[in-house]
Amino acid sequence: NAGVTQTPKFQVLKTGQSMTLQCAQDMNHEYMSWYRQDPGMGLRLIHYSVGAGITDQGEVPNGYNVSRSTTEDFPLRLLSAAPSQTSVYFCASSREDPGYEQYFGPGTRLTVT
Amino acid sequence: AQSVTQPDIHITVSEGASLELRCNYSYGATPYLFWYVQSPGQGLQLLLKYFSGDTLVQGIKGFEAEFKRSQSSFNLRKPSVHWSDAAEYFCAVAPRGGFKTIFGAGTRLFVKA
Numbered sequence A: 001n002a003g004v005t006q007t008p009k010f011q012v013l014k015t016g017q018s019m020t021l022q023c024a025q026d027m028n029h030e031y032m033s034w035y036r037q038d039p040g041m042g043l044r045l046i047h048y049s050v051g052a053g054i055t056d057q058g059e060v061p062n063g064y065n066v067s068r069s070t071t072e073d074f075p076l077r078l079l080s081a082a083p084s085q086t087s088v089y090f091c092a093s094s095r096e097d098p099g100y101e102q103y104f105g106p107g108t109r110l111t112v113t
Numbered sequence B: 001a002q003s004v005t006q007p008d009i010h011i012t013v014s015e016g017a018s019l020e021l022r023c024n025y026s027y028g029a030t031p032y033l034f035w036y037v038q039s040p041g042q043g044l045q046l047l048l049k050y051f052s053g054d055t056l057v058q059g060i061k062g063f064e065a066e067f068k069r070s071q072s073s074f075n076l077r078k079p080s081v082h083w084s085d086a087a088e089y090f091c092a093v094a095p096r097g098g099f100k101t102i103f104g105a106g107t108r109l110f111v112k113a
Helices: none
Strands: A004-007 A010-013 A019-025 A031-037 A043-051 A054-057 A064-066 A076-078 A087-094 A102-104 A108-112 B003-005 B010-014 B019-021 B024-026 B032-038 B044-050 B056-058 B064-068 B073-078 B087-094 B107-112
Touching (some): A019 A087, A102 B032, B032 B064, B044 B056
Antiparallel strands (some): A043 A054, A064 A076, A087 A102, A087 A108, B019 B073, B032 B087
């Protein structure tokens, strides 16, 4: 099993550009999440999905879109990048049994200039 | 409001010394409790988890944590720290019957020779 994979590992964008961060998991987990990690703030939930076709907002959803057309894939779209979106982004997957333990991808470091 | 507090932003311990990282949570009912570790440049990895039963739980890499309901705490301990334990540690909670996980801000552990 590859677990949770994310691409790209690094990305530099100019303000106003758009892009998609890719996330895939091969564990057949129903739950998937996107977090951003900023110094001193832990991980904050951006969007999450409880199954194919079902997504919802987390704590900091503004400026991001998600979709989940398959169980495996959960891409995160930045619509118009802003410097405030400079961060490290983590995708995670989990399942209800046993207790929503999360499996994380390696992260994408995004810089918006 | 639901929250997770890790009062120590960073801690420095000598190799071979004991370690305790603190975590307090504010939640309506006893949630699922987790500790994750993040090595530099890596994603998060689960160290241990508490769902129910014995309040002292064992994890990987020689770590353990004790759940204290009366103090709403879930402190992480290790009897003898190794240089490879230098990393950032995150306490997290998830509601029973739900999966939206809340993370603490993290504690960075430095190990000196």
